[in-house]
Structures are given as C-alpha cells and as structure tokens.
Amino acid sequence: MHIVVPSSSNTFQKSWIASGRILFLIAISGLGAIGLVVLSALWAGTESDAAALDRQRQLVNARLREQVDQVAHVIGQFGNGYLARVYPASRSAGVSSSLDTVLTGAAGSAISETAMSAFGYDQAFVVDDKAQLSMLTDAKTEKRYRWMKPLFLPLLKDSRLTASQSPTFTDRMPSSLESRRASAVRPNHALANLMRLEGRPTIVGIVAINEAPEGQPQPTRQFLIVVRFLDGAALDELSRQQGLNGARFARTADADENEVAFQIDATANGEPIGFIVWRPDLPGSRVIGRLMPALSIAALVIAVLFSVLLVRLRSSLGELKRSELHARQLALHDVLTDLPNRALFAMRFEECLAETRYSTERSAVALLDLDRFKAVNDTFGHAAGDELIRMAAERIRSVLRPGDTLARLGGDEFALLLRDIRDDDQVLLSICDAIVAELGRPFPLLRGEAVARVGGSIGLTIVPDAGRTADDLMRYADVALYEAKMGGRGQWRVYSPSMDGGRNARDILKNELREVLAKGTASSADSAQTGSGSTRPDFGSLEVYYQTVHRAEGGYAASGAEALVRWRHSQRGLLTPASFIPAAEEGGLIDALGFWVLREACKAACKWPVETFVAVNVSPAQLRRPNFAEEVFTVLEETGLPPSRLELELTESSLIEDNSDVYTVLKTLRSRGIQISLDDFGTGFSCLSHLVRFDIDRIKIDRSFVSQLGAKANGAAIIGAIVTLSRNLGISTTAEGVETEYQRDFLTALGCTDLQGYFFSKPVPLRELDCFAKSEGGAGPRTIASGAIA
Structure with a gap:
C-alpha cells in the first residue's frame, strides 16, 4: 500500500520506528526458533510421505x-x-x-x-x-x-x-x-x-x-x-x-x-x-501430528508476549494514527466508493513509471467504463446510479490482487494500475476476463425493486512497452477502450499502434458501405420512376452465398442451405461478414443489410425442392425492432416462400438482452410456422431454459466440438449430451464444421439429424449450388454492380 505521510506526523513516525525495532527483534528471535523446528519436522514428514x-x-x-x-x-x-x-x-x-x-x-x-x-x-x-x-x-x-x-x-x-x-x-x-x-x-x-x-x-x-x-x-x-x-x-x-x-x-x-x-x-x-x-498410508503425517501440540504451545507463548507489547504500543499511538488516516482518506479517496481518487492514482502511476525506468518490471494501466450507466441514471434516478457505482466498484475490487490499484476518476469511469505482470500477460487475461464477467451479471438496485444489466469495457496499455509518459499511456488506454466499445462492448482490448489508424479505417469502411447501400436505394428509386424495375433497394456489390445442410441418414441428401453474406470490395476483394458487419451495426445499416439478405434467400429458396429450407442469420439489433416480425411476413408474401421453409438463426446473446421483447417477437414468428434455430450452442451462455421458453426448433452444434472428435474424448461426450437433450425435447440438431468422413459417420451414430461443413460443400454462389441445380433451372445469384455479400 502506498502511503503519503504529512509533515506534522514526524513525531508519530519516529515513535513508531523505535517501538517497531524492539518488536521486530523479539518477533524474529521467537519466530525464527519455532520456524526452524517446524520446518524441520515438516520436511522430514513430507519426505517420508512422498516415499510411501x-x-x-x-x-x-x-x-x-x-x-x-x-x-x-x-x-x-x-x-x-x-x-x-x-x-x-x-x-x-x-x-x-x-x-x-x-x-x-x-x-x-x-x-x-x-x-x-x-x-x-x-x-x-x-x-x-x-x-x-x-x-x-x-x-x-x-x-x-x-x-x-x-x-x-x-x-x-x-x-x-x-x-x-x-x-x-x-x-x-x-x-x-x-x-x-x-x-x-x-x-x-x-x-x-x-x-x-x-x-x-x-x-x-x-x-x-x-x-x-x-x-x-x-x-x-x-x-x-x-x-x-x-x-x-x-x-x-x-x-x-x-x-x-x-x-x-x-x-x-x-x-x-x-x-x-x-x-x-x-x-x-x-x-x-x-x-x-x-x-494413502502416510507415516510422516502421523509423526507431524504428534509434534504439533508441543509446537503450538510454544508458538502460543511467543504470540502472547508479542501481543502484550503490541497492545501497549498501539494504545498510546492509536488516536494519532486514526487522525492521520482520516486526513489521508479525505484527501486521496473517493467519498462514494472509498476508492483512490484521481490524485492518488496519478501519484501511484508516476511512482510506477519512475520504478520501471530502472527495472525490468512490466505493469499495465487500464481505463474502464460501464457500458449502459447513463440509461440506469435516466431510468431509475441518481440514487440508483450511485448504488450501481458502489456495487460495480466492489465487484471489480473483489477480483484484483492485493498490490493492484483501482481508482474512480469520476462518473462511471474507473482506472486500474496492475503491477508485476511478468508471467507473459496471463495475469492480465485472468483479471480482465473476471472483471468483464462480474460487470456482466445483473445488478439488483433499490432494494430489489429494479434490476440493471450494464456490462463494462476495458482498454489497457503495457508499461513501458507502449510509452513512458503518463499522458501517452493514458491516451493509449483511451484508444484501446474505444476499440473495445466499438467491438461490441462487454470486452477488453490491449493497445497496439495499429489502433491509432484503426478508428479512421473503420470510419472509411462504414462510409463506403453506406455509399453502396445508398447507391442501391437511389437506383431502385430511379427504376420506380421510369417504371422499368422493382422498387426494392439495389445494394450494388452484395451477393448471397449458400452452404448446404444434409440429412444425417438416407444417403445424406441436402435438406436445405444456410445463407451467408459477402461484399466484393473494388479494392479489398471479397470480404467476409467479420470485416464489415461491425461497421454496419455501428452505422445503423444492419437492418437494411439483413433484410436484403433475407429477401434474396427467400427468393432463391422458392426454386428449390419443396421439402428443403433456407436458414438466415438474424442479428440482436434486428430482433429488437418492434416491427421485425411484420417485416419478415412481408418478405415471405413478396417472394411466395411458405413460412415453414424459412429458418431464422439466432445467437444466445440475442436471448439474453431484453428477453421479454424478444420472446414476444419469436412467439409471433412461430405462430406463422417460421422455424427458429439456436446457433453455436454450447459456446455462449447456454441457458437450458431458453430451449423451452423460446420454443427452439433446432440446435446447431458448434464446430469447435466437432473438431475434437477423434482427438479428445470430451468432444464426443459434449455432443452426445447435446443430442440426448435435444432428442428428449423433440428438437432437431445440426452439427457444423463436418470436414471428414469419420466425423460424418460418428455424428450420424450419435443421433444428429443434420450435418453441415466443408466435407459436403463450401459456401458457394447460387449459380454453383449443384444439389439444387435441377430445381433452380440454372438461375444464378442476383448481384448488383460489382459486389457480393453472403
């Protein structure tokens, strides 16, 4: 603990040092003798036990x-x-x-x-x-x-x-x-x-x-x-x-x-x-057990003598110490949370920088924000906001090490100083993951009358790897915090030099995507005025790819296909969703993009055999739209696809947030016969109540479990448990990431109803979807300008 001692406490300091020397000599003498005896006995007993x-x-x-x-x-x-x-x-x-x-x-x-x-x-x-x-x-x-x-x-x-x-x-x-x-x-x-x-x-x-x-x-x-x-x-x-x-x-x-x-x-x-x-039969432990009473008595006598001296000293200096601590508390700590304030954090940070200049010690400084604090303040009032700040501080403090510093900078902003991270960043990994998990749990407020789900984002930088001045390091941590928030919140990021340009690159990509969408909308409007085309938006360089899904028996015939989005960028080539979906979400473009993919997929599926289905991914942002279900029904009416042949794929995170509203939307969709599947099951929250509450039709087993087949017994055990649970609940199962004949046969034997992966087919444009070619009549994908999105 770092202590700043006022000049008026010099007398207290000298008295404490003199008394401390006497206590130190007594403690060292007694504890040293007892320690040698105890260590010798423990060593002998341990060696005997180890040999046995x-x-x-x-x-x-x-x-x-x-x-x-x-x-x-x-x-x-x-x-x-x-x-x-x-x-x-x-x-x-x-x-x-x-x-x-x-x-x-x-x-x-x-x-x-x-x-x-x-x-x-x-x-x-x-x-x-x-x-x-x-x-x-x-x-x-x-x-x-x-x-x-x-x-x-x-x-x-x-x-x-x-x-x-x-x-x-x-x-x-x-x-x-x-x-x-x-x-x-x-x-x-x-x-x-x-x-x-x-x-x-x-x-x-x-x-x-x-x-x-x-x-x-x-x-x-x-x-x-x-x-x-x-x-x-x-x-x-x-x-x-x-x-x-x-x-x-x-x-x-x-x-x-x-x-x-x-x-x-x-x-x-x-x-x-x-x-x-x-x-085991441990003879050394028996011997130690017989010696411990005598050692305990000796230690107790020394402890009593030491305690008497300590009590007499503390009784004379207690009042002065309480006064000094109270003054320090008022000057260097936050009143609401009792955490170090900005001034104390700055002092400790400068001390850390000074020490690292002459040592190889590595530390980290981090900035932390609560993700939805303003909404809590606006909804429940400032009393609830203060209570939330105190509870968040306690949760963060509970996962830190004794030598770490947590400070409140103001509002919902916190700062962390993590010293001694020499074990190759494993300390950072465990602490940051624990903080994010703690802040992700619900906060009961106002004596249980309200519950807040906020989460937290963390940006951090390494000392002295990223810089040596306090201003530089705090700026780097702020840039990393921005990246964490832009990446979806509820996560942490370590600063790297590429992040300085990453913010600009992200904005450029977002603007380019907006121009593509705007160009398609303008093109459709012109067509409508001339009467020469459809009024639906034309998004230029977007294309839908499809990956087939196959039944696990009966010759592994194709039972349907999953629609996947691609963007064929004029300079960057073919981009996968991971490259531009975050930019679409940040720029408010995900709804238009998602419904374009849904419309194209339904249109394509109309030409497939009647017993097949098409699966389309739905983002959490789309599910939060109050008229989402009505827009899906409109697409089905336009394309003529029966609702029973459409399957909407959700992630478990979609069900965690605002689940009461999501439940209403999904209930409306299910009432018309649309199928609902849960994607990447087992890798997220995996709350079993979701399967029943939201009336899930299909579980998609994540490829990470399939890849373990033949290598780790846990993979087969997890898949077997998921299949058994699904069978008992009457839910279909699709195993993703099937890449070998062994995986195909093993998953079939376990009882999976459908299989999907590169063993059967990679994602391909509609024109290359061979298994449906006869029914499609050779129709190709609907592309706009020069791009493709799937």
Missing part, C-alpha cells in the same frame, strides 16, 4: 501392467488352443467346407460364452476384420456392441495382429507416474490395450481365431475381442492385494483432502481414462 506414496503408485502401476499382460497371455493361449485343436477338428468333421463360415452364428456365440464363463471376462465378441459381429446375440448385446464398435476398429487395424515376425512383447512406460501405458503382443499375435469404454477403465484384448492351412486360400479373418472392466471386482481385488484403503474409480481427479489420485492412461494415444483414488 511413490511406492504405492509404483505397485499400482505394476499391477495394472500385469493385468494387461495377463489378458494378452490368456487370450493368446485361448487363440492357440482353438487354432490347434477346435478349428482343425471342425474341419476334419466336415462341419463346413468354407473357412469363412466356421466361426459364424452359433459357433461364434459359443466362443464368446466360453471366454466369459471360463476366463471371467465381462464381455466377449467374435467379429470379422471389418468389425462386424460373427456370432448370434440378443438385441441388447448387439446394441451395446454398436456403441463400442468405433473404438474397436483401430485395434483391428493394428499391424501387430497380422505381423509375421517372431513373437514380441512391448512395454514402454514413461518415467513420470502421471503418464502410464501398457500393451502386449503375444506369440499368436494377441493384443491387449487399456482404454475407456462406456466411460469406464477397460482392458480390451483381441486375438485372431482362424487361419488358412498351408497351401489353402486365406479366409475372412475373424477375431475374438474380450472386455474386462477395471472399476468393479477387478478394482476391489487390486485394493486388497496392494492395501489401498477405500480405493475407488473416478472420471476426474476429485480426490478429497486425505486421498490421492492415480491417473490411468489409454495405451493407444496416452489419453487420460480416469483415476484410481484411495486413502
């Missing part, structure tokens, strides 16, 4: 490898025995003249039952080299296998199953106990792997159980797959053998304070499967 815990982990690791080894060995012997005895006997008895049918049907089921009953496996399957079942089984087991099949396919393709070289055994274990793998290859080419199956740690073994005699053609290869789960009886046995108290399996490292977690990794890719959690 390391031994237990090594035993668990060795036992897991033995179990994987055992599965590989047993099924290898089983496979050898079958190939050496049963298989030749079947052939000599004339059971079948075709090797391909020896192990199908009842024979495959018998092998499976033998593996489970004789060797105690939880599940066994006989499959061919394409992972198709080669055995008779009930519907429940067949359904269970379908879920397991995608995980078995990589094992069947493992080159070690078909290798002709001499028998080998592979056991590669990393030095770190946090990453363990085990695999085994046996003389009969048996393979055993650790993996997660049905959310449980599992040993899966596989062995070939047929082969052609020498000189005969090779039949369809068939394999026995056995499954042993490790979280049931196997874990209980491991607990008894290794003396693991209260051993249990957990999907996450949710060990209690007195437990430890041992991570189990998959053999194939090292991906975490889960954790074995138990209460």
Whole structure:
C-alpha cells in the first residue's frame, strides 16, 4: 500500500520506528526458533510421505501392467488352443467346407460364452476384420456392441495382429507416474490395450481365431475381442492385494483432502481414462501430528508476549494514527466508493513509471467504463446510479490482487494500475476476463425493486512497452477502450499502434458501405420512376452465398442451405461478414443489410425442392425492432416462400438482452410456422431454459466440438449430451464444421439429424449450388454492380 505521510506526523513516525525495532527483534528471535523446528519436522514428514506414496503408485502401476499382460497371455493361449485343436477338428468333421463360415452364428456365440464363463471376462465378441459381429446375440448385446464398435476398429487395424515376425512383447512406460501405458503382443499375435469404454477403465484384448492351412486360400479373418472392466471386482481385488484403503474409480481427479489420485492412461494415444483414488498410508503425517501440540504451545507463548507489547504500543499511538488516516482518506479517496481518487492514482502511476525506468518490471494501466450507466441514471434516478457505482466498484475490487490499484476518476469511469505482470500477460487475461464477467451479471438496485444489466469495457496499455509518459499511456488506454466499445462492448482490448489508424479505417469502411447501400436505394428509386424495375433497394456489390445442410441418414441428401453474406470490395476483394458487419451495426445499416439478405434467400429458396429450407442469420439489433416480425411476413408474401421453409438463426446473446421483447417477437414468428434455430450452442451462455421458453426448433452444434472428435474424448461426450437433450425435447440438431468422413459417420451414430461443413460443400454462389441445380433451372445469384455479400 502506498502511503503519503504529512509533515506534522514526524513525531508519530519516529515513535513508531523505535517501538517497531524492539518488536521486530523479539518477533524474529521467537519466530525464527519455532520456524526452524517446524520446518524441520515438516520436511522430514513430507519426505517420508512422498516415499510411501511413490511406492504405492509404483505397485499400482505394476499391477495394472500385469493385468494387461495377463489378458494378452490368456487370450493368446485361448487363440492357440482353438487354432490347434477346435478349428482343425471342425474341419476334419466336415462341419463346413468354407473357412469363412466356421466361426459364424452359433459357433461364434459359443466362443464368446466360453471366454466369459471360463476366463471371467465381462464381455466377449467374435467379429470379422471389418468389425462386424460373427456370432448370434440378443438385441441388447448387439446394441451395446454398436456403441463400442468405433473404438474397436483401430485395434483391428493394428499391424501387430497380422505381423509375421517372431513373437514380441512391448512395454514402454514413461518415467513420470502421471503418464502410464501398457500393451502386449503375444506369440499368436494377441493384443491387449487399456482404454475407456462406456466411460469406464477397460482392458480390451483381441486375438485372431482362424487361419488358412498351408497351401489353402486365406479366409475372412475373424477375431475374438474380450472386455474386462477395471472399476468393479477387478478394482476391489487390486485394493486388497496392494492395501489401498477405500480405493475407488473416478472420471476426474476429485480426490478429497486425505486421498490421492492415480491417473490411468489409454495405451493407444496416452489419453487420460480416469483415476484410481484411495486413502494413502502416510507415516510422516502421523509423526507431524504428534509434534504439533508441543509446537503450538510454544508458538502460543511467543504470540502472547508479542501481543502484550503490541497492545501497549498501539494504545498510546492509536488516536494519532486514526487522525492521520482520516486526513489521508479525505484527501486521496473517493467519498462514494472509498476508492483512490484521481490524485492518488496519478501519484501511484508516476511512482510506477519512475520504478520501471530502472527495472525490468512490466505493469499495465487500464481505463474502464460501464457500458449502459447513463440509461440506469435516466431510468431509475441518481440514487440508483450511485448504488450501481458502489456495487460495480466492489465487484471489480473483489477480483484484483492485493498490490493492484483501482481508482474512480469520476462518473462511471474507473482506472486500474496492475503491477508485476511478468508471467507473459496471463495475469492480465485472468483479471480482465473476471472483471468483464462480474460487470456482466445483473445488478439488483433499490432494494430489489429494479434490476440493471450494464456490462463494462476495458482498454489497457503495457508499461513501458507502449510509452513512458503518463499522458501517452493514458491516451493509449483511451484508444484501446474505444476499440473495445466499438467491438461490441462487454470486452477488453490491449493497445497496439495499429489502433491509432484503426478508428479512421473503420470510419472509411462504414462510409463506403453506406455509399453502396445508398447507391442501391437511389437506383431502385430511379427504376420506380421510369417504371422499368422493382422498387426494392439495389445494394450494388452484395451477393448471397449458400452452404448446404444434409440429412444425417438416407444417403445424406441436402435438406436445405444456410445463407451467408459477402461484399466484393473494388479494392479489398471479397470480404467476409467479420470485416464489415461491425461497421454496419455501428452505422445503423444492419437492418437494411439483413433484410436484403433475407429477401434474396427467400427468393432463391422458392426454386428449390419443396421439402428443403433456407436458414438466415438474424442479428440482436434486428430482433429488437418492434416491427421485425411484420417485416419478415412481408418478405415471405413478396417472394411466395411458405413460412415453414424459412429458418431464422439466432445467437444466445440475442436471448439474453431484453428477453421479454424478444420472446414476444419469436412467439409471433412461430405462430406463422417460421422455424427458429439456436446457433453455436454450447459456446455462449447456454441457458437450458431458453430451449423451452423460446420454443427452439433446432440446435446447431458448434464446430469447435466437432473438431475434437477423434482427438479428445470430451468432444464426443459434449455432443452426445447435446443430442440426448435435444432428442428428449423433440428438437432437431445440426452439427457444423463436418470436414471428414469419420466425423460424418460418428455424428450420424450419435443421433444428429443434420450435418453441415466443408466435407459436403463450401459456401458457394447460387449459380454453383449443384444439389439444387435441377430445381433452380440454372438461375444464378442476383448481384448488383460489382459486389457480393453472403
């Protein structure tokens, strides 16, 4: 804490220093002796506990490898025995003249039952080299296998199953106990792997159980797959053998304070499967527990002596200290929030700049504004505004570090000074994200009679990276704050030199877009006067692109397409929405632009098959228009598109703001049969009540989850949960970002109703939309002048 001491307090300062030296010597002597004893005991106990815990982990690791080894060995012997005895006997008895049918049907089921009953496996399957079942089984087991099949396919393709070289055994274990793998290859080419199956740690073994005699053609290869789960009886046995108290399996490292977690990794890719959690036997902790009473008594005696001296000193100087603090408070702090005011912030900022000139320390200065404070003042009065300022200050202060400075500059303007950010800006990331999140939560005002949703924007600059004078740094922070507000508010930006020209470049782009729209409007007006054309605005360089959506079954036929906007700029080339939509929103152009895209999309969809739909994105600004629904109905009447073939895509942020008005608009649209979809579900607020309250027809699963399929287990788990929720609510699901055949098949198996992505089609102009070409009759897109927007 930075303190400015008035000259009249010199006597207080000298007295405090003299007394402080005595207290310091006493405290250092006593605490030093106790500290050495405590540290020695703690060190010895910790080392003992670490050695005991390391031994237990090594035993668990060795036992897991033995179990994987055992599965590989047993099924290898089983496979050898079958190939050496049963298989030749079947052939000599004339059971079948075709090797391909020896192990199908009842024979495959018998092998499976033998593996489970004789060797105690939880599940066994006989499959061919394409992972198709080669055995008779009930519907429940067949359904269970379908879920397991995608995980078995990589094992069947493992080159070690078909290798002709001499028998080998592979056991590669990393030095770190946090990453363990085990695999085994046996003389009969048996393979055993650790993996997660049905959310449980599992040993899966596989062995070939047929082969052609020498000189005969090779039949369809068939394999026995056995499954042993490790979280049931196997874990209980491991607990008894290794003396693991209260051993249990957990999907996450949710060990209690007195437990430890041992991570189990998959053999194939090292991906975490889960954790074995138990209460370790820690001899060092027991010893420390016995010493602590004596150490506590000694510390208490020293603390009492120290407290007596401190109380006597404070009683004589307390009144002077209170007087000094009160004077400091009045001079350097804001009365409303008790935060440092502009003067104190300037002092600390200058002190920070002086220190950074002679050190490598990096700091940051930030300016913060509440986004909708004026509306709160105007609506609820200044009393509510003051209450909001106090609550906002408390929320910001709650996420700052002890050494950071938060000051109120006036009104709803705050300043931050963040010292010591040497960890490569991770401190900035966490603090700024936390502040934005706190200010984004509702503020209950006037004893609950009013609720305000304001949010906050932050602009910051680095000291000394961006400059060394206070005026320069504050100006840089102000420029960054402007960028944050222009970027949509409720966010933060770090200053960069490009921002100085960014404001001008943004204004230029906004004016160019306004000219394009104005030119199109003027052209339409001229056409209306001459009677030679439509009165609808002609926006010149705008064009609509389309990306098809495909059904997840029935041959993946196209079920519709999503309309996307592009602007073919004369100097900058083809621009995506991210380049000019913010400028359109800032300049009040988004409504005209959005309805032009809606009209063009509806016009195009009229020429598509009747069972298809067209999806159009709608911005939050459009939804806030009171006559939005009537304008949509007008477009449908003009183009002749049935309402049931139009799907409006919303973001979850559209439902957060002013949701009572949005609810009325969406209810009106739904009453006429227009479909409503929720875009990028799971990446924003993801409030489940929105699905029911706003009567959503479709959920679009974000591409970030689809991209994790095959790489991270979490991706499949999240998608599965979304699909299950949608199915139970009767809501369709579209998976975005499908780029591979594996993703397509996996999403289809999970139950997605529709798929969209580059695997099927990139966004293309209407004239290149091949799947609807027959119905379109070769019609191309409606372009105006030289541009395209989609």
